[in-house]
Structure formats: structure tokens, C-alpha cells
Amino acid sequence: MKNERPRQLSTAEERRETVLRTAIGAFASRGYFGTTTTEVGKAAGISQAYVYRLFPNKESLFVAVVEHCFTRVRASLEEGAAQAASSAPEAVLHAMGDAYAKLISDNDLMLVQLHAQAAAVSEPAIRDAVRAGYARTVEYVRGASGGDERQIQEFFATGMLCHLLVSMGAEEVDAPWTRTLSAGITHY
Amino acid sequence: MKNERPRQLSTAEERRETVLRTAIGAFASRGYFGTTTTEVGKAAGISQAYVYRLFPNKESLFVAVVEHCFTRVRASLEEGAAQAASSAPEAVLHAMGDAYAKLISDNDLMLVQLHAQAAAVSEPAIRDAVRAGYARTVEYVRGASGGDERQIQEFFATGMLCHLLVSMGAEEVDAPWTRTLSAGITHY
DNA sequence: CGCAAGAGTGAGTGGTCGACCACACACGCA
């Protein structure tokens, strides 16, 4: 039942932000190649044609979405670092990990990062975005935590393990091997 | 029933194996959704139509390729374990990691696993194959190495970190953050 | 009000994809 009321137009910039936000959910399930621009439009509540008024092509749209995800991850890590129990590297890294776990309790953000990683293999523009995103993130974690090389590496390795667990829905499987892989990983 | 005799031309079973082997290279760059069955046929030296004579559909084909990859990884880990310097868990795990590093010096095998992980999010049949593959692999590594939960988890977390490094071509980037992430990871 | 600038879309376009089918060719066997 459609309610007939005067249309409220958004500015193009507002629409672009809406698309960036909602497209995360669209790209999360089937990734760059498997998601259509029609689905992106539908998720944002606009026509597919208008998606192309806001972004020059599908690749630019996906890159923008990926960058948006990295920005949100970064913000989440900052929040976590601010709430660390102490300034010891271990405490800061743990607080960051906890904040990250909260951020991705809705899995879509993490799944987009996984799909971005996959698409980075063949699409140079996406690869650049992923490289830049991880470069910034690694350097931020290093600076904010003061951890040594090994701690930083382990932090990101654990993150990648989370990608695996989420992508194959390991939480639905109750078996020794899933318990081994997900041991000690917080999940909200 | 059928007697095994030397044949000049390929049997369907031989062709199927050829496809499994060559399709790894085809799927490695653009994954499940981004790779066409025409590309798979071309890689195997057969027509696209004949791909559909050998496999019922694209999904079954991809699942078979993924299972083939897990089989090869498993074989590689067994070889590594057999050449371990001692039977201490650390030594066995290190030997396995080294064998794995050798196996994926050609990146295609690892990239298919990454793409399988991504496609597992939305395709139930692929998810089942990925789950089964990791289940077998985790249990094998646990049994063959005798490592504790934490060691096994770290082993796979490091593997996932390798996926990230390979997918975004980290070796081409000479920067502190790439050195941090790839520290201590053997590369052939 | 009048109207230009911008928001937003329906209806396509050309191209490609997965899947299918009729058919051609090669071989072992009687």
C-alpha cells in the first residue's frame, strides 16, 4: 500500500552516502562480479539508472563501498583503542579486537572486505583500494597500540581467520575443527 | 565391466581430470561468478558445450575443482609431514608450512581457495565443499602434527594471512606494512 | 508566479552468459 505524499528529494551527495551504506548489504553476499547494479539500486531505494548518475560505473561504485568499509573499520578501531584498560600493547590490541568484533557482529562489513580481497586479484582499481586500506589500517594499529611486528602480524592473521569462519558459517557447525579454529575469538 | 586398455584418444574420465586441473587456472583470477564456462573450456582445450557434457552445471564444476584443490593441499601437507626434522609438533607444523609454501608458489591453487571461500557465502553447495575441505584439513593437521589447539589455530591463521598477501600482490609493494604482515612467511 | 537546475526514472541497447540440442566424427567389435 503506497502512501501518496509529496516526494522528498535528497541531494545527490546524500543519495551517494545512502548508496554507500546500503550497498554493503548488497555486495556482501555475492561480491563484485555476482552482484548486479539493479540489486544495489534496490537496496538504496532508487532506480538502477540513477545509480549510474551517482557513480560512473560499477567498478567505481564498488571501490567507493570498499573505501567506506575501511573507514568504518578504522573508526571502530579508534573507539576500541580509546577504551583500552591500559596503554600496554596487549591491552590496546585486545580492546581493538573487541571493538572490531562488535563492529562485525553484523557480518556484512567483513564480507565486503573478503569479496574486495577476492576481486582485488583481477581488478587493478580494487586492488589499489584494498592495498591502501590495509596500509592505513596496519600503520594505524601499529602506531596506536605500540605493539611489535609479531603482535601486529598476529592481530591481522586473526582477522583473516575471522573472515574464514564467517564466510563458511562455522558458527552453525558444532564440531572439533570449528572449535579449534574459533577458540578465543569473541563473537557478539 | 570396462577393461582398462591404452587409448589413443581421451575418455570422458580423462577429460574430466584435465578440466579439473586446468580450470584451477581459469577460476583463479576472477572466481566463481566472474569466470565463464567458455574460459574453462578454452583452458582445457575443449568446447564450452562439452564442459556441460562432463559436468551437469557450473556449480558442480566449481565444487569439483575446489575439492580437487583440497585434495592437492592435503597431499602436499602429507609430503611435508613425512620430511619433518623431528616428530615434535613445532617441527612437523613447520615442515607442513614449508611444503604448503612450495605448493602455492604457483598462486592459482591458493586463489581458488580464496574464491571458494568468497563464493561459499552465497552458494550452499560451495559452502558445503569448503566446510568439508577445511574439516578434513584441520583434523589431518591436528592428527599428524600432534600440536595443541593454539598451534593448529595459528597454523591456519597464518594460511589465511597468506591469502591476503597473495590476493593483493603484497610482494610487489615494498613498504613497512607489507614487511610487517609478511614477516617470517616463506615464499618460493 | 515562472523557470532553470537538479533529482529521478522507464524504456530501452548491445552484448554476454549458462545451458541445450541436433549433429558429426572416431573407435571397438562382430
Next chain:
DNA sequence: TGCGTGTGTGGTCGACCACTCACTCTTGCG
């Protein structure tokens, strides 16, 4: 030599893709 079976392909089909354009509607403003 001819036949049955299995290998292999060209051609095609409907669906759907990224992308475009002519067009309408809304809104702020003199």
C-alpha cells in the same frame, strides 16, 4: 564392412547484464 556407443562441436536460445538517454517531476529563487 557396417553398427552401436561414446567423444566432441556449431549453433542457438532466453535471460540477464552494464550502461545510456530522453524524459518527467521537484525545488529553490528572483
